[in-house]
Amino acid sequence: MTSQQLLSVIEPDGSTNGHESGLSKDELLHCYRTMLMVRAFDDTCMKLQRSGRIGFSIPNKGVEACQVGAASALRKTDWIFPSYRDFGMALYHGITPLEMMHNMFGNAKDGARGRQMPVHFSFVKPIHFVSISSPIGTHIPQAVGTAYAMKLRNEDNAVLTSFGDGGTSSLGFHSGMNFAAVWKAPCVFLCQNNGWAISCPSSEQTASESYAIKAKAYGMPGVLVDGNDLLAMRKAMLDALERARRGDGPTLIEAVTYRMGGHSTSDDPTRYVPKHEVEEWAKRDPVARFERHLASKKLWTKELGEKWYGEAMDLIAAAAREAEATPPPPLESIFSDVYATVPQHIRRQGEAVFELARRKGDASAGDGKFPL
Numbered sequence: 001m002t003s004q005q006l007l008s009v010i011e012p013d014g015s016t017n018g019h020e021s022g023l024s025k026d027e028l029l030h031c032y033r034t035m036l037m038v039r040a041f042d043d044t045c046m047k048l049q050r051s052g053r054i055g056f057s058i059p060n061k062g063v064e065a066c067q068v069g070a071a072s073a074l075r076k077t078d079w080i081f082p083s084y085r086d087f088g089m090a091l092y093h094g095i096t097p098l099e100m101m102h103n104m105f106g107n108a109k110d111g112a113r114g115r116q117m118p119v120h121f122s123f124v125k126p127i128h129f130v131s132i133s134s135p136i137g138t139h140i141p142q143a144v145g146t147a148y149a150m151k152l153r154n155e156d157n158a159v160l161t162s163f164g165d166g167g168t169s170s171l172g173f174h175s176g177m178n179f180a181a182v183w184k185a186p187c188v189f190l191c192q193n194n195g196w197a198i199s200c201p202s203s204e205q206t207a208s209e210s211y212a213i214k215a216k217a218y219g220m221p222g223v224l225v226d227g228n229d230l231l232a233m234r235k236a237m238l239d240a241l242e243r244a245r246r247g248d249g250p251t252l253i254e255a256v257t258y259r260m261g262g263h264s265t266s267d268d269p270t271r272y273v274p275k276h277e278v279e280e281w282a283k284r285d286p287v288a289r290f291e292r293h294l295a296s297k298k299l300w301t302k303e304l305g306e307k308w309y310g311e312a313m314d315l316i317a318a319a320a321r322e323a324e325a326t327p328p329p330p331l332e333s334i335f336s337d338v339y340a341t342v343p344q345h346i347r348r349q350g351e352a353v354f355e356l357a358r359r360k361g362d363a364s365a366g367d368g369k370f371p372l
Contacts, residue, residue: 003256004209004210004212004213005224005345006224006225006226006256007223007224007225007226007235007236008068008225008226008229008232009021009229009235010229010231010232010233010289010290010292010293012231012289014291014293014295014296015290015291015293015296016231016293019231020234021235022074022233023201023234025297025299025365027072027087028294028299028307029189029209029294029299030092030178030279030299031069031072031092031230031357032226032287032290032291032294032300032308033291033308033312034064034068034071034088034091034092035064035065035068035088035230035286035287035290036287036305036308036309036312036314037059037062037088037097037312037315037330038044038067038068038087038088038089038091039060039061039064039287040309040311040312040313040315040316041060041087041091041097041100041316042057042059042060042061042261042350043352044266044313044316044317044320045057045104045118045265045314046059048320049265050102050265052106052248053324054104054105054118055118056117056118056119056264056265056266057115057118057119057260057263057264057265058084058085058119058259058263059260059262059263059264059265060085060088060193060260060261060263061255061260061261062228062258062259062260062261062281062285062286063085063094063192063194063258063259063286064088064227064286064287065162065227065228065230065233065257065287065289065290066190066192066227066228066233066255066257067085067086067087067088067089067092067162068088068089068092068230068233068284069090069229069230069231069232069233069234069237069371070096070160070162070190070196070233070234070237070255071088071089071092071093072092072236072237073234073238073241074093074127074151074155074160074237074241074361075158076093076126076127077128077157078127078128078157078158078160078241079128079130079141079143079146079147079157079158079159079160080128080129080141080160080161080162081125081130081142081146081160081161081162082121082129082130082132082161082162083132083139083142083161083162083163083164083167083192084119084120084132084133084134085164085192085194085259086132086162087100089129089162090121090123090127092127093126093127093129094126094127094169095123095126095127095129096106097315097316097319098125098318098319098322099111099121100317100319101118101319101320101323102323102326103118103119103121104118104119104320104323105118105323105324105326106118106328106329107304107323107326107327107328107329107339108239108326108327108329108330108333109323109326110140110329111123112131112249113329113333113337114155114328114329114332115329116131117134117299118154119132120132120133122132124247130142130143130146132277136163136164136166136167136169136170136172137163137167137169137170137171137172137173137176137273138170138172138339139161139163139172139174139178140161140163140170140173140175140176140177140189141172141175141176143159143161143176144159144161144176144180144183144185144187144188144250146159147180147185147186147187147244147250148161148179148180148183148185150185150186151183151184151185151186151247153352156188156243156245157186157245158172158188158241158244159185159186159187159188160187160188160190160237161176161187161188161189161190162190162192163191163192164191164193164194164197165192165193165194165195165196165197165205165206165211166197166198166200166205167197167204167237168174168191168206168211168214169205169206175197176187176189176313177214177215177220177250177252178218180218180220180249180250181218181219181220181249181250182219183249184248184249185244185249185250186244186245186247186249186250187244187250187320188237188240188241188244188250188251188253189250189251189252189253190237190253190255191211191212191221191252191253191254191255192227192257193211193227193228193254193256193257193278194257194258194259195256195257195260195271195277195281196259196263196272196273198263198267199263199271199272199302209256210222210224211252211254212224212252212253212254213250215251215252218252218254220249220250220251220291221240221243221251221252221255222251222252222253222254223236223239223251223252223253224254224256225241225253225254225255225256225311226255226256227255227256227257228257228258228284228285228289229286229289230255230286230288230289230290231318236253236255239251240253247355257283257286257310258281258283260282272297291363293304301347305312330347330351331353331354332354334350334353335350337349
């Protein structure tokens, strides 16, 4: 047990403990529909991967409130350096399922032109969503550097960097936290403690009583939040962002939540996660919890929830069909995406590649298989 108090807003019956979120009816429903969209995207991508149509995906079931609650506190001018389990942050701020699905298929309309793994989204508008990185913790110092640049430019913006509990064991976490505190960079660190770093439980990840308490050693506040409570996540983020914007420096937020699926589609969680643990956390489902809150405000019914989830599934399915039908990146993009004017020695190599493709058949984007 930790001596820190867990920040919570939504009670089990859906009422709140006196805190007002400041969200309008439409904003509350946007949060809810975004969580449904995350679930639908997850479900569809799992089926696409299992049927060999895409190579990889990352389950988000159980952590939707962390993502959407945090995203709801950000301005469009802020920057996000996400973990690979942050679909909801992009969707909340207006990234379309089709844009995300282009990345899942690695086609010609993918922002990375098929040169990233699936799930490694990167968007410039409508919010700055920096490319997801597979190497654990490497994006944390990058987020701090961006935040420091904002400070030097006297910009009224902030940076959110998100990572899992396993990310706290990385060198990037240490160096990022240290420099952010020293520089008083306008950065918020969000540790989504979902119980497992692939197959390593939190009990084997750290000897600290919490991840939030690690903030003390770096000279910044550490906040422990109920990560399955969307409104608590929003409150913690708003407070941290306000502190960052007024020049008081960074905050570490630990969101206590649970990953109700595997680490990725390459993972079999039944090999290491106790069944009773999953069943216990399923009772704390963040989507169901927010539904009870909306119902307490007479904004939700079971029929409405089912209707909206069905619409989300239809939208994602249509996006998948369009992305799958989109051609792969053209072979010439290997050169034209790098050089404005292709050097002669590279041009000769390119011509040899094109000739080989003509003789052997046009190069394709792959057959859906993936080595991970």
